[in-house]
Amino acid sequence: MIISETSISYLKKLLEEKSDVLITTHYNPDGDAIGSSLALYHFLVSLGMNPKVLLPNELPSFLQWLPGAGDAVIYSENPELGNSLLAAADLIFCMDYNGLGRVKLFTEELRAAGATRVIIDHHIQPENEFDLIFSVTAVSSTSELLFQILEEAEFPAGISKEMAECFFVGIMTDTGSFSYACNRPETFEIAAKLIKTGMDVERVHRMVYDTYSESRMRLLGQCLGSNMKVLPEFATAYIWLTKEDLEKYNYQQGDTEGVVNYALSIQNVAVAALFTERGDRIRVSLRSKGEFSVNDLARAHFNGGGHRNAAGGDVFKTMAETLVWFEAMLPALSAEIHQSLDNYR
Numbered sequence: 121m122i123i124s125e126t127s128i129s130y131l132k133k134l135l136e137e138k139s140d141v142l143i144t145t146h147y148n149p150d151g152d153a154i155g156s157s158l159a160l161y162h163f164l165v166s167l168g169m170n171p172k173v174l175l176p177n178e179l180p181s182f183l184q185w186l187p188g189a190g191d192a193v194i195y196s197e198n199p200e201l202g203n204s205l206l207a208a209a210d211l212i213f214c215m216d217y218n219g220l221g222r223v224k225l226f227t228e229e230l231r232a233a234g235a236t237r238v239i240i241d242h243h244i245q246p247e248n249e250f251d252l253i254f255s256v257t258a259v260s261s262t263s264e265l266l267f268q269i270l271e272e273a274e275f276p277a278g279i280s281k282e283m284a285e286c287f288f289v290g291i292m293t294d295t296g297s298f299s300y301a302c303n304r305p306e307t308f309e310i311a312a313k314l315i316k317t318g319m320d321v322e323r324v325h326r327m328v329y330d331t332y333s334e335s336r337m338r339l340l341g342q343c344l345g346s347n348m349k350v351l352p353e354f355a356t357a358y359i360w361l362t363k364e365d366l367e368k369y370n371y372q373q374g375d376t377e378g379v380v381n382y383a384l385s386i387q388n389v390a391v392a393a394l395f396t397e398r399g400d401r402i403r404v405s406l407r408s409k410g411e412f413s414v415n416d417l418a419r420a421h422f423n424g425g426g427h428r429n430a431a432g433g434d435v436f437k438t439m440a441e442t443l444v445w446f447e448a449m450l451p452a453l454s455a456e457i458h459q460s461l462d463n464y465r
């Protein structure tokens with residue numbers, strides 16, 4: 121049992137007492153953020169509630185087909201509505217993020233809201249800004265954790281096909297199609313339960329992974345062909361994307377999703393980074409193999425965080441400065457990175 125009975129009873133009590141439920145997730149929502157938020161949405165609807173989903177910014181096109189996605193309110197497009205939902209809510213779920221800053225666009229409104237805040241998340245080191253905390257890092261994803269919570273709570277309403285698709289997308293995307301963060305047998309047991317609802321796994325996979333626009337695919341080509349540097353002496357590889365690159369390939373939200381993993385797929389590379397130029401900052405995505413913690417790296421140098429093997433953050437420098445600065449930090453990390461690689465094999 122990874123979830124305490126006390127937390128489950130408190131959650132049940134909250135769902136009985138509260139009526140204005142708002143489900144929120146992090147900025148640049150990914151498959152797990154959207155999947156877990158919409159699964160919870162469908163679940164609450166099945167209880168007869170009228171929950172709302174508030175996303176900080178737009179969801180990538182490969183997730184827009186998910187059941188219920190069209191009902192979500194996008195804060196960046198309608199901040200007045202977002203603010204009124206935040207003010208009116210008496211229960212707010214914080215899905216797939218560990219600190220209020222991660223919603224980026226409505227952090228202060230979220231902090232000021234009078235509602236009870238429940239976090240359901242699998243990132244390490246959650247902040248102490250929540251009334252009820254479901255924080256488990258051993259699971260693959262927030263979607264998996266939510267599934268286990270609902271299962272242990274033994275709510276009479278079962279899992280519908282729509283809910284199953286949302287859960288499945290969260291687990292599938294956070295494990296790279298069941299290739300990492302998936303050594304726990306429960307991950308597959310839950311996947312099997314989801315498939316038993318009648319959902320079409322092959323279709324779900326296709327909708328997420330085989331729907332690249334031509335320009336997204338060519339942007340990937342640019343990343344791998346021209347914009348990647350491999351540094352074998354540090355077992356590190358990185359990719360950069362300037363504003364011009366993004367414009368050239370008509371960048372759409374979500375187009376760089378998964379790009380950093382290609383750099384990590386190289387043999388004898390244990391740390392991979394993607395640097396993307398975004399307005400006044402360079403967005404950083406970090407990945408690692410083995411015990412080397414990119415969460416620690418992101419916290420120490422990139423104003424960010426995440427998990428041991430997948431983290432992100434921001435740097436307030438130019439692209440050229442950032443790349444020089446990043447390369448300069450590698451000699452000091454080299455021994456640790458190589459150690460991680462040696463133990464990983």
Ligand code: 5GP
Pocket residue numbers: 222243404405406423424425426427430431432433434
């Ligand atoms: P990605 O590289 O896919 O954007 O993010 C990888 C992981 O790190 C995700 O689980 C994400 O939630 C987390 N992460 C990304 N950016 C940040 C950040 O700025 N701060 C924190 N705390 N976590 C982040």
Ligand code: MN
Pocket residue numbers: 152153216242261262294
């Ligand atoms: Mn996640």
